[in-house]
Amino acid sequence: MKTSMERKNLYGYIINSIMVIALGIIYLKQINFNTTNAWWNWVSLGLIVVILGMLTIVFLVLKTQIKAKEKSQGELLRNQRLLQSIINNTTNVISVKKINGEYILVNEKYQLIFGTSEESLIGKTNHDILPKEIADRYLEADLEAIKAGKEIQIEEIVEQPDGPHIYLSVKFPLFDTSNRVYAIGSISTDITERKAIMESQKEADTFFNISTDSLVIASNEKFLKVNTSLSNLLGYTKEELLGTPFATYIFPEDIEKTKEAIKKLEKGANLVSFNNRWVCKDKSIKWLSWNATSDTDTGTLYAVARDITKDLLLQEEDEKRMNQLYENQQKLNMIIENISDGVLVANTDKQVILANEVANELFGIEDDSKISIDFSGHFKVLNSYDGKVFPVQNLPAELALEGKVTNDIDVLLMNKETNEIRRVLLSGRPIIDNENYIAAVVVTIKDISRYKRLEAELKRKDQESRRKIGFKKDDSKKKE
Known part of the structure; x- marks a missing residue:
């Protein structure tokens, strides 16, 4: 004892x-x-x-x-x-070495990284436990601290079972009472995750700044972060946008509805296609369309904006054109309906898309789409002078689809059900679009049956009158 x-x-x-x-x-x-x-x-x-x-x-x-x-x-x-106890319970990796590299103190975190005990490390150098290349690298860093005579910070990569880890190491010399360096202390912090987050943040910032859409992070009153797109769009610098409440830049008449939209966001609702006007630095007005959401815990708003000024102008122009087109269509319909001739309009697929009342009556069909542009579904088309079948390829619609214009083709239309015959004059012409392509064809049908009957009746009466006043057929020929 x-x-x-x-x-x-x-x-x-x-x-x-x-x-x-x-x-x-x-x-x-x-x-x-x-x-x-x-x-x-x-x-x-x-x-x-x-x-x-x-x-x-x-x-x-x-x-x-x-x-x-x-x-x-x-x-x-x-x-x-x-x-x-303190150094063992810290998440930092701590060690103290003599100038010759021998360990004199290590904490549990250090032991865990190298997978060994304190007894196995104390009195040993890195060359005893690590490959020469890695040990030389660590020794060189220790010597840098001794040369500097003060603490230095370096990043070190340490291979661990789950892969390489990046450590930020603070190395510093330890002095004795004679102010001579007798050891080197090292405190290392694992910054692998922090590095990954920083890289991710860097990538996010890069994406944030190069996005063609305007990206915004804001409170309910001020911008917290804006990208270059919004700055270029409105003409203000980022500092101007961040240093002033954003209501300053909103068109006065749209401020109240914007505040109402923000209140909805703060309650957790998402904002989709919210449109408001903004006053640019050059005093012009631009319409922005916003999609936004919020973090209800922090009150932070996240939004994406798109300039829709040109879209709205185009929409207004389209509406004007549509209104004009509608008005023109109404005028055209009025003209077509008041024409005494039948009118058919067909597309390039030979489908009738418009027929006036005269044409509907002629075909006995009210549904325009059921009328055939070549009449084959309803009539036999015959030559007026010999009664033979008229070639389909010579009909005005067929020729119009080839870009040709036809006027007053004299034909007979024989109704396939009643055998009623009408004598008509057919005309056709193509409708050309802005790119000089045939977009549709127009066929007009002039019913001359009545005129031909009147003509025949007048001729008959003329012959009867001549006989009554003594004209003979042979004498009339001689005089002629």
């Missing part, structure tokens, strides 16, 4: 005291205080008492020093344990 210093001091005091007392007793028995040298005997005895007193004083001083040392050692031990 190991004896403590306090017990050793006590044992030494007792032994020395016993020896001094024994010496004093022996001396007392041998001296004679009645002789002429009695004063010397008293002095000697006094010295023995002084020695005994000094032993007591030394004992007490040593006892106090031992207690102070034990207290100091206990405090030092507690501090060491506290320090070790």
